[in-house]
Amino acid sequence: MSSLLTQFKRLVGIDIRSEKYTYAKDATFGYTATSRVPDKWVKTTCGYCSVGCGMLLGVKDNKAVAVRGNPDHPVNRGKLCPKGLSEHHILENPGRSKQPLLRKDGVLTPVSWDEALDTMVERFRDIQSRYGNESLGVVGTGQLLTEEFYTLGKLVQLGLRTRNHDGNTTLCMASAVSGYKLSFGSDGPPGSYADMEQADLILLIGANIADNHPILCHRVDRSPGTKPRKLVVVDPRVTKTAMMADIHLAIKPRGDIALINGIAHVLIREGLIDTEYIAQHTNGFAEFAEFVSTFTPAHVSVVTGLSEAQIIETALLYGRAKAAFIGWTMGVNHSTQGAVTVAAINNLALITGNIGRIGAAPFSITGQCNAMGTRESGFTSSLPGYRKFDNPQDREDLARIWNIPVDRIPTARGLAYPDIIEAAVQGRIKALWFIATNPAVSFPNYKLLEQALRSIEFLVVQDGFHPTPTSEFAHLVLPAAIWGEKEGTYTNSERRVSKANPAVRPPGEARPDFDIFLALAEKLGVRDELYPNWKTPSDAYQEWQRVSAGRMCDYSKFSWQQIDDANGIQWGGESLYRDGVFPTADGRAKLHLVPCEPFVEQPDAEYDFILNTGRTVEHWHTRTKTAEVELLDNMVPNAWLEINPADAARLDLKPHDRVTVHSRRGAVADLELRITGIVAPGQVFMPFHFAETNSNIVTLGAFDPISREPNFKQCAVRIERTPMRDRRKQASRRPAPPNLNPHKLHASSPKNL
Numbered sequence: 001m002s003s004l005l006t007q008f009k010r011l012v013g014i015d016i017r018s019e020k021y022t023y024a025k026d027a028t029f030g031y032t033a034t035s036r037v038p039d040k041w042v043k044t045t046c047g048y049c050s051v052g053c054g055m056l057l058g059v060k061d062n063k064a065v066a067v068r069g070n071p072d073h074p075v076n077r078g079k080l081c082p083k084g085l086s087e088h089h090i091l092e093n094p095g096r097s098k099q100p101l102l103r104k105d106g107v108l109t110p111v112s113w114d115e116a117l118d119t120m121v122e123r124f125r126d127i128q129s130r131y132g133n134e135s136l137g138v139v140g141t142g143q144l145l146t147e148e149f150y151t152l153g154k155l156v157q158l159g160l161r162t163r164n165h166d167g168n169t170t171l172c173m174a175s176a177v178s179g180y181k182l183s184f185g186s187d188g189p190p191g192s193y194a195d196m197e198q199a200d201l202i203l204l205i206g207a208n209i210a211d212n213h214p215i216l217c218h219r220v221d222r223s224p225g226t227k228p229r230k231l232v233v234v235d236p237r238v239t240k241t242a243m244m245a246d247i248h249l250a251i252k253p254r255g256d257i258a259l260i261n262g263i264a265h266v267l268i269r270e271g272l273i274d275t276e277y278i279a280q281h282t283n284g285f286a287e288f289a290e291f292v293s294t295f296t297p298a299h300v301s302v303v304t305g306l307s308e309a310q311i312i313e314t315a316l317l318y319g320r321a322k323a324a325f326i327g328w329t330m331g332v333n334h335s336t337q338g339a340v341t342v343a344a345i346n347n348l349a350l351i352t353g354n355i356g357r358i359g360a361a362p363f364s365i366t367g368q369c370n371a372m373g374t375r376e377s378g379f380t381s382s383l384p385g386y387r388k389f390d391n392p393q394d395r396e397d398l399a400r401i402w403n404i405p406v407d408r409i410p411t412a413r414g415l416a417y418p419d420i421i422e423a424a425v426q427g428r429i430k431a432l433w434f435i436a437t438n439p440a441v442s443f444p445n446y447k448l449l450e451q452a453l454r455s456i457e458f459l460v461v462q463d464g465f466h467p468t469p470t471s472e473f474a475h476l477v478l479p480a481a482i483w484g485e486k487e488g489t490y491t492n493s494e495r496r497v498s499k500a501n502p503a504v505r506p507p508g509e510a511r512p513d514f515d516i517f518l519a520l521a522e523k524l525g526v527r528d529e530l531y532p533n534w535k536t537p538s539d540a541y542q543e544w545q546r547v548s549a550g551r552m553c554d555y556s557k558f559s560w561q562q563i564d565d566a567n568g569i570q571w572g573g574e575s576l577y578r579d580g581v582f583p584t585a586d587g588r589a590k591l592h593l594v595p596c597e598p599f600v601e602q603p604d605a606e607y608d609f610i611l612n613t614g615r616t617v618e619h620w621h622t623r624t625k626t627a628e629v630e631l632l633d634n635m636v637p638n639a640w641l642e643i644n645p646a647d648a649a650r651l652d653l654k655p656h657d658r659v660t661v662h663s664r665r666g667a668v669a670d671l672e673l674r675i676t677g678i679v680a681p682g683q684v685f686m687p688f689h690f691a692e693t694n695s696n697i698v699t700l701g702a703f704d705p706i707s708r709e710p711n712f713k714q715c716a717v718r719i720e721r722t723p724m725r726d727r728r729k730q731a732s733r734r735p736a737p738p739n740l741n742p743h744k745l746h747a748s749s750p751k752n753l
Contacts, residue, residue: 028056029068036066043070043564045490045498046084047143047483048620050366051075051215052492053084054567057484057503064088064484064504073567075193075496081214082618082632089629090482091504097466097479098508108477113509113519120476121523123458124160127431137164137420137429141436142173142368145488145500146377147540148513149370150547151531152435153379155517158404159526163414164429166380168437169371170417174707175333176364177375179342182592182706183350185584186386187375188552190349190576191325191361192494193219198359200321203232203314205256205345206331210240211617213329213365213493220244230317234259235331237612237642237685238678249314250680253610253714255304256332257596260344262300263315265292267351272319274353281580282350284591291593303596319352323359330367330614334713336600339706344594351591356577366493369483373491376553377544381413384544385551386583389413401546404529416708418701424452433460435513436480440469441622441691444710445665445701462516465624469691480513481506482625488514488537489563491571495553498568499560514540552576552583599714600702603682607663607716609647611698612685619689626689639690641671643719647682648675651719658722661686663698663715669722684719688712 026037038058046053054073058066067088071078100116101108111119127135138156140149149167156165177187184190196202196219209216220231233245234256242248251259267273268289278285297308304311318324326348332341346362354360366372377384387394389412399406415423421439423429425448432453443449453459453473461474464482471477485506491497506512511519514537521527527534534540541560549556558569581587603610618636619626626632641659653659653673660669661684671686671693679685688695700715 032066038065041068042501042503043499044484044501044503045369045568046080046087047369047490047500048083048087049213050368050371050493051213052369052490052494052496052498052568053080053215054498055080055084055087057088059503062504064091070567073498075492075498075568076215079215079218082635083620083626086629086631088484089631090625091484093465093625093628095465095467095624095628096507096510097463097471097477098510099479100509101466101474101477103475108474113511116476116478117520117523120460120520123475124431127457128160128162131430133161134164134414135428135430136160136162136433137415137424137431138162138166138433139417139420139435139437139439140165140167140374140378142167142169142371142374143436144370144374144513145486145537146370146373146491146544147488147537148517149374150377150384150544151514151517151540153377153384154402154530155521155526157379157410158402158408158530159521159524163410163412164420164423165414166417166420167374167378168417168439168442169368169374170708171442171710172330172333172367173364173371173375174381174416174709175335175338175704176342176366177381178339178704178707179346180364182339182343182590183346184577184582184589186552186582187382188386188572188576189361189364189366189493189495190355191363192570192574194574195323195325195359195361195363196220196327199229199323199325200359201230201232201317201324203234203318203324203326204241205234205326205328207327207329207365208235208239208241208331208614209327209329209365210244212615214617216365217241217244232314232317236680236683247310247314249306249310252303252305253612253683254335254337254599255306255596257337257341257344257594258295258300258303259306259311260341260348261292261295261594261596262297262304262311263318264288264348264351265295265300266297266312266315267319267348268292270316270319272316273351277353277580278351281582281588282591283586283588285351288347288351288591288593318348323357324352324354325359325361325363327363327365329365331713333709334711335709336702336704336711337594337597338704338709340592340594343592346589347591347594350589356575356580358574361575364493369492370490372493372495373489373497376491376548381416383409385548386553387551398547401543402530418703418708418710421449421452424456427455430456431458432456433462434470435462436464438463438468438470438622438624440473441694441696442688444696444699444712446694446697447665448701462513463624464510468622468624478516479508479510480516481510485510486512486514486537489541489560494570495572496568496570497555497558497563499564501564512537600711601664601700601714601716603716607718608682609717609719610683611661611663611715611717612679612683613688613695613699613712614685616687616689619687621689622691623689639671639687639693639695640674641719642674642676642679642685644677644679644681644683645675647719648673653719653721660720660722661698661717662720663700663717665700666697668693668695668697671722684717
C-alpha cells in the first residue's frame with residue numbers, strides 16, 4: 001500500500017524524491033550527491049581493460065558508493081571511461097556468486113566449503129587415476145591478480161600435475177605474445193603510452209581504442225599546445241577511432257599483411273630505412289627485401305582495396321617520421337595469421353630503427369586488466385619470468401628457488417585453450433576447471449564448446465558471478481571475490497605494475513581466488529611444499545620477486561608499498577631494447593617473410609557476407625559484470641547488426657528490422673538492424689558481448705597454428721529478415737547442461753548472463 005501511495009505522490013508531484021537527490025560536500029571532491037559521499041576513499045586500479053587506470057573507490061558502511069579517477073595516476077590522470085565510472089556497482093550485482101554449489105540429483109545445491117573442496121579433490125584424483133594426470137584441463141583468466149595467477153600456476157602444474165593449463169588471454173593476446181617471440185625472442189611490449197604523445201606518426205592497425213581502450217584516446221588528442229602528429233587508422237570499418245584519424249585506410253578484411261609488406265616495399269625502394277640498425281641488430285634483411293619486392297603498390301592495391309596513392313602516402317609518412325608508433329589490438333590478433341602479422345609489424349619497426357626509443361615502438365595494446373601480469377608470471381605458454389620450458393637452465397633455476405626436484409617441472413607446455421576444448425570433445429580431457437571466464441559465450445564455434453562440456457565427467461566453475469551460461473553446465477560452482485574485494489597487482493599494456501586494494505568484504509561465503517587456491521592445496525596435501533608459510537597474497541608477491549629477479553620482467557626492484565606510493569611502476573622503463581640487444585641466441589632480432597593468405601571461410605553465393613565482431617565501449621566481454629549495471633545496460637541493452645545501405649536495399653531491409661545471421665554452424669536471430677555506411681558493402685558487424693544473441697554461435701572454429709588464437713573476425717554469413725515466430729526465442733534456445741534434468745536447473749535471467 002505504501003508503494004502505491006509513493007507512486008501516487010510522485011505522479012501528482014507531491015514527492016519529488018528530494019531525499020534521494022540531496023547534495024552534500026565531500027572533503028576530497030566537493031559537492032556531490034549525498035548518497036555518494038563515502039566514509040573513506042580507497043586507492044586502487046581498474047579491473048576492466050589493460051589500460052590500467054588508477055582510481056579511488058568510495059566506501060560507506062562497507063558498501064562501495066562511488067568511484068573517481070585518481071588524478072595522480074600517470075595512466076589516466078583522473079579520467080575514467082563509462083565502465084570505470086560505474087565499476088563500483090558490480091560489487092552489489094544481484095548476480096554475484098555467494099556460496100559453493102554442488103550438483104546433486106541434477107540440482108545445484110548449497111554445500112559447505114569443506115564439502116565443495118573435498119569433492120573437487122576426490123573427483124579430480126579419481127579421474128586422473130583412471131585416465132592420467134593430463135585428463136584434467138584448467139583455464140584461468142587475465143582478470144586474476146598476478147599473485148593469484150602465479151599461485152594457480154604452481155598449483156596446477158606442480159600440485160595437480162597436469163600441463164594442460166592455459167588462460168582466456170589466448171582468445172585475445174596469444175598472437176601478440178607469439179609475434180614478439182618470433183621477432184625479438186621474448187614477449188614484452190617494447191614501448192609505452194608516452195610514445196603516443198611523442199610520436200610524429202601513430203599507425204593503428206585493427207585497434208578501435210575509442211571503444212576498447214577509450215582513455216588512450218587522450219594520448220592521440222591533438223589539442224592546442226601538443227606536438228603535431230599524424231594519426232593513421234587501418235580498419236575495414238569506420239570505427240570511432242577511424243573518425244578521429246587524419247587518414248582512414250578502409251582496408252579489405254585480412255588485407256593487413258599485404259599493406260604492411262607493401263609499406264616495407266616502398267620504404268626500401270625510397271631508401272627510408274636505417275641500414276646501420278639493420279646491419280647491427282637484425283638477421284635476414286636480404287631475404288626480406290627480396291620477398292617484399294613483389295608487394296608493389298599496384299599489387300597491394302588489388303589485395304587491400306586501397307589506392308596506390310594511399311599506400312605510398314602511408315609508407316612515406318612512416319618512413320619520414322623521426323619517431324613512428326604502431327599499435328594494434330584484436331583486429332590483428334584475431335586471425336589464423338595473427339602471430340605472423342605481428343611479426344610483419346615488427347619488421348617495419350626493425351628496418352626503420354623505430355624501436356628502443358621514445359615515440360618509436362611496435363606496441364600491442366593488451367585486452368584484460370592483467371593479461372600482461374598473467375603472461376609474465378604464469379605457467380602456461382612459458383615458465384614464470386618469461387622462461388622457456390625447453391631450456392634446462394631455466395628449469396634448474398626455478399627448481400632451486402622452489403626447492404623441488406627439477407624433473408617436477410615440465411619440459412614442454414601442455415595444451416593451449418582451444419586444444420583443451422578439442423581434447424574434451426575427443427575424450428582425452430575428462431575434467432575441466434574454469435576460473436573467472438565464461439566460455440559458453442566467449443569461445444568460438446559454440447556447438448564445439450557445448451559438445452566439450454557435455455563430454456566431460458566433472459566441471460568446476462570458479463567465478464564471482466552465478467548463474468552464467470557456463471556455470472549452468474557446472475557440477476561444482478565456487479564463489480570467488482572480485483575486484484574491490486581482494487589485494488594484489490595488475491600489470492597493464494605498458495608494463496606498468498599498479499596496486500589493486502580491497503575496499504569491501506566479499507558477499508556471502510565468497511572467497512578471494514588466492515584463498516581458494518591455498519585451501520585446495522591444503523586438501524591436496526601440497527600446501528607446505530609449494531607455499532611454505534604463505535598466508536596472504538603478499539607472500540606470493542615476495543616469491544614472485546625472487547622468481548622474476550634478473551629477468552626482463554624484473555619485479556624485485558619495487559615492493560607493494562613502493563608501487564602504491566608511486567601510483568604504478570614500469571618494469572623495464574619507458575622503452576625496452578634501448579641498446580638494440582634482443583633475448584635471442586645471437587642478440588639480434590629476426591626479420592620474417594610473411595605471406596598474405598586469404599582468410600579461411602570466403603563468402604560465396606549462399607553465404608555472401610563477411611561477418612566482423614567486436615566490442616562496444618559500454619560493456620565488458622560477456623557482460624557478467626556490466627549487464628546488471630543499470631547505467632551501462634540502459635545505454636546498450638541489446639546487440640545489433642550493422643549493414644551497408646546498398647546491401648540493405650538489395651535485401652529490401654529497413655532500419656530497425658529484426659534480422660537473423662546464418663552461418664554454416666548456426667544462426668543468431670532477432671538482431672536489430674542498423675543501416676549505416678560505417679561498414680562496407682559485403683560486410684556486416686555485430687558486438688560479441690550478448691549471451692542472448694551470441695555471435696559465437698556462427699563464428700568459425702579456426703585458430704592460429706602458432707599462437708592458437710581464434711579467428712573471430714572473418715566468417716561467411718547470410719542475412720535474412722527474422723520471421724515473427726522466431727523473435728525473442730534466442731535466449732531460450734541455450735541447451736541444458738549435460739546429462740541433467742533441464743527442469744531442475746536454476747532459472748537464469750538474461751541480464752545475469
